[in-house]
Amino acid sequence: MMARMTARGRSEAHRAATPLELFFDLCFVVAVAQAGKQLVHALAEGHPGHGVPGYLMLFFAIWWAWVNFSWFSSAYDTDDSLYRVVTLVQMAGVLILAAGVPRAYDGDFAVVWFGYLVMRLALVAQWLRAAHGSTGPERTTALRYAAGVTLCQAGWLAVLLSPENVRPWVFLALAVAETAVPTVAERDHQTAWHPHHIAERYGLFVIIMLGETVSAATIAVQSAVDEQEELGNLLPIAAGGLLLIFAAYWIYFAVPIHLHLSSNRQAFLWGYGHYLIFGSAAAIGAGIEVAVEESVGKAHISQFAASACVTVPGALFMFTVWLIHSRHQKRGLAQQLVLPVSSVLVLACTFAGPTAVLSAGLVASLTVAAGVTLTARQGQALGN
Structure with missing residues (x-):
């Protein structure tokens, strides 16, 4: 019908x-x-x-x-x-x-x-x-x-x-x-998009991007192990990449955003900004693949360049999530600074040599812990 x-x-x-x-x-x-x-x-x-x-x-x-x-x-x-x-x-x-x-x-x-x-x-x-x-x-x-x-x-x-x-x-x-x-x-009339529905749709697409990253990284590690059997070199990359991906999920979904999407002005800026969020989330997986290839001698680039393939999109994801998405729900200077500072620290992990990816994953995990702690303290302060 x-x-x-x-x-x-x-x-x-x-x-x-x-x-x-x-x-x-x-x-x-x-x-x-x-x-x-x-x-x-x-x-x-x-x-x-x-x-x-x-x-x-x-x-x-x-x-x-x-x-x-x-x-x-x-x-x-x-x-x-x-x-x-x-x-x-x-x-x-x-x-x-x-x-x-x-x-x-x-x-x-x-x-x-x-x-x-x-x-x-x-x-x-x-x-x-x-x-x-x-x-x-x-x-x-x-x-x-x-x-x-x-x-x-x-x-x-x-x-x-x-x-x-x-x-x-x-x-x-x-x-x-x-x-x-x-x-x-929509200059004279706004279409009737639904704030909660749009927020959910974008969140689901973030999950798809992160899922694609997990898949790409898993295949890269599996192929390297099958061909090179250098598990010791790959474990830090695999662990760091996984921590980075898990933290990316936590950071994005830490705040409800649909209440911010009250008009086209807020919604369009938020929606367009997701080009960088989606793109960097997917690029993290590509970067992990490159880091794996470099660690087993299949990539024709330096270790520093391979590390940057992970840390740059990782830092970009964290900063753009703060800029476009989560800062609207953050309260106080400490909460506002967590993601920008962490994105700089993730970028600095590029210089950590063989442990660059693992270091970036640990920084991302500490970012989540800091965010959870600050939110809990704010809730206690409001309760008192």
Whole structure:
């Protein structure tokens, strides 16, 4: 049965992620894994100037496709047959994009662009359906979204046609245009996204990124042990990486954020900032893989560079989680300083030689302990 697509209420009780949304998210595991694999290869070969910009561009494409779907579904999910079919088409586009990631790292964006085209045609159809079921300013907003997405998708052709040396700048200009679409579209009317639902969706995607990191690190350690049998060199990396990942989970979910998302101004800044949170969370796993390869002599980089592949994304994750996410719930100077100071200390662990990854994991664990202690003391003070 097909329902009329109308906006859902922001005050709707017990709003949670649907099985279809979780299924949609799982498709991105493939895309993120492909991007991470290419990043590992580039970093291990000593080509960060090629690997990092490529990763940032491709991860933006992956992240933005997920953002487009998630905010639309928060406002208009009807969960009827037509909505499910169109969402499955979007998922097919994600898988096409994932298949094109290796080619894109070599400069051929054709498959990625086609995957994006499939996703965007489905998304535009959803916005046009929302416009059909709406009136007044809400209808205007939906039509602006449809037009903006269409224009941006046409603009991505410039990436295919641009010379390689100017392609990053063309990509940057189009990324700015993409992120401007919601601001322009919702100038007169805000879509009815649900704060609790959006917070849960972003939290679930963080878990997926950290899960991908665990998977990548496990495979790297297993392969190294099978081929090299140098468990003594790998245990500090494995232990430190695991501590860093566990701490990343704890740090992100230490605060409830949905109460902060009261309007587009707060929500959009928070949502856009997650590009760095998601990207750095996934990059931690790539960094652990590089550190493992360096420890067994398979990477063509120094130990310092391999350590930086873990500590830089680890520090970036901690700092951006504080900046975008958790500082809104912190009280007092001590609580506010924990994550910024810890991110600097994690970065300093780059100089710790063979124990760099383990040191970073221990710093992250102490960060969690400090946060828990300060929160408990504040609760006692308020109780007294």
